[in-house]
Amino acid sequence: MSIHADLDSTGTRDAATLHGSIRLIAERCTSCMICVRECPTWCISLDSHTEALSDLPPGARERSRNVLDRFEIDWALCMYCGICVEQCPFDALEWAGSHVPAVGRLGDLVHGVDELDGRRG
Amino acid sequence: MSGGAVVLADTVHRVATTEWHERVADLLAEGYNFLHSLGAVDELGRQPVIRIICRLWRFGGVTRVESVRVETLVARGDTPELAGRLPSVSDLLPGAGWYEREIHDFFGVGFDAPDTAAPQADLPLLNLNDAIRPLRKDFVLAARVAAPWPGAKEPGEDAAAPSRRRMSPAGVPDHDLWGHRAADEPPPPPDDIAAALAGGRMRRRR
Ligand code: SF4
Ligand code: SF4
Numbered sequence: 293m294s295i296h297a298d299l300d301s302t303g304t305r306d307a308a309t310l311h312g313s314i315r316l317i318a319e320r321c322t323s324c325m326i327c328v329r330e331c332p333t334w335c336i337s338l339d340s341h342t343e344a345l346s347d348l349p350p351g352a353r354e355r356s357r358n359v360l361d362r363f364e365i366d367w368a369l370c371m372y373c374g375i376c377v378e379q380c381p382f383d384a385l386e387w388a389g390s391h392v393p394a395v396g397r398l399g400d401l402v403h404g405v406d407e408l409d410g411r412r413g
Numbered sequence: 414m415s416g417g418a419v420v421l422a423d424t425v426h427r428v429a430t431t432e433w434h435e436r437v438a439d440l441l442a443e444g445y446n447f448l449h450s451l452g453a454v455d456e457l458g459r460q461p462v463i464r465i466i467c468r469l470w471r472f473g474g475v476t477r478v479e480s481v482r483v484e485t486l487v488a489r490g491d492t493p494e495l496a497g498r499l500p501s502v503s504d505l506l507p508g509a510g511w512y513e514r515e516i517h518d519f520f521g522v523g524f525d526a527p528d529t530a531a532p533q534a535d536l537p538l539l540n541l542n543d544a545i546r547p548l549r550k551d552f553v554l555a556a557r558v559a560a561p562w563p564g565a566k567e568p569g570e571d572a573a574a575p576s577r578r579r580m581s582p583a584g585v586p587d588h589d590l591w592g593h594r595a596a597d598e599p600p601p602p603p604d605d606i607a608a609a610l611a612g613g614r615m616r617r618r619r
Pocket of ligand 2: 320321322323324325326327328379380381382383384385
């Protein structure tokens with residue numbers, strides 16, 4: 293174990309391991325609710341609905357999948373513990389290097405899919 | 414710049430409360446003189462104890478850190494006032510006093526000052542009411558009982574379905590355990606509360 297595991301050999305921080313914010317990779321998210329339930333500060337919330345799969349072979353049992361409608365992280369509550377990143381079984385959440393910019397109103401710290409998915413190291 | 418220091422895995426010393434002070438002193442004498450942390454875990458549900466953990470580091474140059482963890486178990490008591498006590502190590506490590514005050518405030522464990530002429534242990538860090546020891550696992554996070562929990566919904570559902578076995582968040586026990594109880598009903602067993610506080614599927618009503 294290293295106390296500076298996020299420093300590379302030149303001593304600079306690797307953007308992907310800099311815990312500036314968290315990125316959602318929306319196409320990997322199955323709306324399983326695990327991160328929402330594990331987050332100790334209750335700062336993640338999402339809406340989803342089920343959709344029947346259409347491209348099934350004839351005679352196959354009807355199947356459906358969850359479709360993500362809304363995914364929000366409230367950065368005013370997040371304490372950057374990383375539990376959601378650890379717990380997501382689909383690697384849909386990862387650390388991003390960029391910090392959440394300051395805003396004039398508390399409500400603007402609630403970021404949705406557009407902001408979270410667009411966030412790069 | 415170097416790539417950073419390597420911290421070796423902890424060597425763990427499990428000691429009785431009576432050996433606590435002496436073991437920390439011995440390790441200090443061996444060069445483990447950096448107080449990394451001093452903390453506690455309520456083991457309710459496994460054993461009725463509070464585990465006290467002191468981690469000390471010894472630096473071998475700038476790149477190598479040896480780490481020891483001294484652990485002892487203190488009786489938790491059914492209520493915070495009945496929690497056990499431990500000799501303070503703040504005479505050895507002055508910074509430990511702050512951690513001890515935190516442990517006192519959050520778990521109810523008292524620390525006896527080694528020098529009774531200067532009984533500084535047991536000074537509260539915050540002025541919490543004696544009954545409020547929020548890191549004990551049977552402490553109910555009351556504000557969460559009222560607040561809507563985003564995890565109550567099932568995947569693919571747009572609202573929490575009351576018909577199913579509901580999920581409960583950590584820190585909010587089943588209403589059957591914690592809610593309105595008849596005056597002649599005994600209080601629920603602390604380990605039941607602790608299990609409920611871990612969250613998850615609510616147990617069926619008995
Ligand atoms: S980092 Fe921690 S606090 Fe922030 S959203 Fe993830 S689980 Fe919640
Ligand atoms: S744990 Fe991962 S897959 Fe599940 S809802 Fe959260 S981000 Fe999506």
